[in-house]
Amino acid sequence: MSLGEFDIIAKYFAGHAHGDEVLLGVGDDAAVLGVRADRRLVLAMDTIVEGVHFLPDADAADVGYRALAVNLSDLAAMGAVPSWMSLSLSLPRADERWLNGFAAGLFEVAGRYDVQLIGGDTVKGPLVITIQVGGWVEPDRWLTRSGAREGDAIFVSGTLGDAAAGLALLTVGQRPMQEAPFEFLRNRFLRPEPRIALGRALRSVATAAMDISDGLLTDLGKLCEASRCGAVLEVEAVPTSQPLQATFDVDRRLQYSLCGGDDYELLFTAPASAISALKAGAALTKIGVITSGRGVECRRSGQPFTPRQAGYDHFAH
Numbered sequence: 001m002s003l004g005e006f007d008i009i010a011k012y013f014a015g016h017a018h019g020d021e022v023l024l025g026v027g028d029d030a031a032v033l034g035v036r037a038d039r040r041l042v043l044a045m046d047t048i049v050e051g052v053h054f055l056p057d058a059d060a061a062d063v064g065y066r067a068l069a070v071n072l073s074d075l076a077a078m079g080a081v082p083s084w085m086s087l088s089l090s091l092p093r094a095d096e097r098w099l100n101g102f103a104a105g106l107f108e109v110a111g112r113y114d115v116q117l118i119g120g121d122t123v124k125g126p127l128v129i130t131i132q133v134g135g136w137v138e139p140d141r142w143l144t145r146s147g148a149r150e151g152d153a154i155f156v157s158g159t160l161g162d163a164a165a166g167l168a169l170l171t172v173g174q175r176p177m178q179e180a181p182f183e184f185l186r187n188r189f190l191r192p193e194p195r196i197a198l199g200r201a202l203r204s205v206a207t208a209a210m211d212i213s214d215g216l217l218t219d220l221g222k223l224c225e226a227s228r229c230g231a232v233l234e235v236e237a238v239p240t241s242q243p244l245q246a247t248f249d250v251d252r253r254l255q256y257s258l259c260g261g262d263d264y265e266l267l268f269t270a271p272a273s274a275i276s277a278l279k280a281g282a283a284l285t286k287i288g289v290i291t292s293g294r295g296v297e298c299r300r301s302g303q304p305f306t307p308r309q310a311g312y313d314h315f316a317h
């Protein structure tokens with residue numbers, strides 16, 4: 001328990017960087033990176049706060065995993081290859097058990113995506129984790145939210161609503177009948193999978209892209225706003241997982257898949273014909289079309305549909 005700041009850094013966070021581009025890593029006043037002239041640097045940062053973005057009793061490995069995964073999701077949405085991260089940790093105490101778990105989760109993701117920890121900051125305070133990730137993309141090939149055009153098809157990867165359902169189950173301690181769906185939904189919240197390979201594949205196909213962190217309707221609204229266009233969304237086309245279908249009725253599924261956040265799937269637009277060229281490694285579903293209007297219009301069985309407002313039940317917003 002009596003580890004000092006420098007012991008924590010030395011024991012858990014130093015010596016992980018390798019590879020040609022990190023000229024100087026953890027341990028000096030700053031890191032030094034080699035930067036290639038034929039690439040563009042892409043940066044993103046996300047902060048997660050105990051009690052706001054993760055539950056106070058959350059497993060430390062899950063916290064470490066999620067802290068990096070949500071950052072990598074932003075790079076995925078840009079079509080970038082992740083490469084480095086820096087880590088700012090505010091800790092209430094030097095809890096070695098927590099640090100061990102956190103580092104295990106963090107470096108599990110870092111190893112999978114070959115992300116080097118190049119530096120950071122360690123302070124005493126409420127439990128807050130900030131990660132900045134850096135990566136690269138070819139010149140003029142990054143994805144943005146602003147390129148959608150009338151007539152483009154709207155796609156999502158994977159399934160939606162799982163993470164919100166998983167969070168609801170975690171929050172209220174309510175368990176569905178079967179163990180397996182509960183496990184799946186819970187993990188979709190705790191350990192999101194950044195869609196890096198899909199983001200890379202979209203560089204030559206998508207007109208606009210973003211990751212879904214705040215819920216499909218909210219995030220599609222942001223994409224439309226940035227692209228100065230509207231969207232018609234076929235709510236019954238929105239893909240949901242088998243475990244979600246097995247656990248919740250259709251109304252609740254719609255609510256989770258349209259309004260629930262934290263899935264970290266990619267939302268993107270593309271000419272409908274272009275999509276067959278994609279070998280993405282993730283299931284892709286067409287859910288609507290971009291229009292010349294403004295805002296997101298939902299349809300269910302061909303009729304206008306107004307989703308129930310999220311927020312009055314198990315959503316932890």
Ligand code: ADP
Pocket residue numbers: 009013014025026027028029030031087088089117118119120121122
């Ligand atoms: P300074 O006093 O120069 O700001 P620090 O004492 O904060 O430096 O940090 C010493 C070194 O350890 C720096 O290289 C810094 O990047 C690194 N570092 C500090 N905290 C972390 C952390 N949580 N993860 C990775 N590297 C860290």
Ligand code: MG
Pocket residue numbers: 028029
């Ligand atoms: Mg210094």
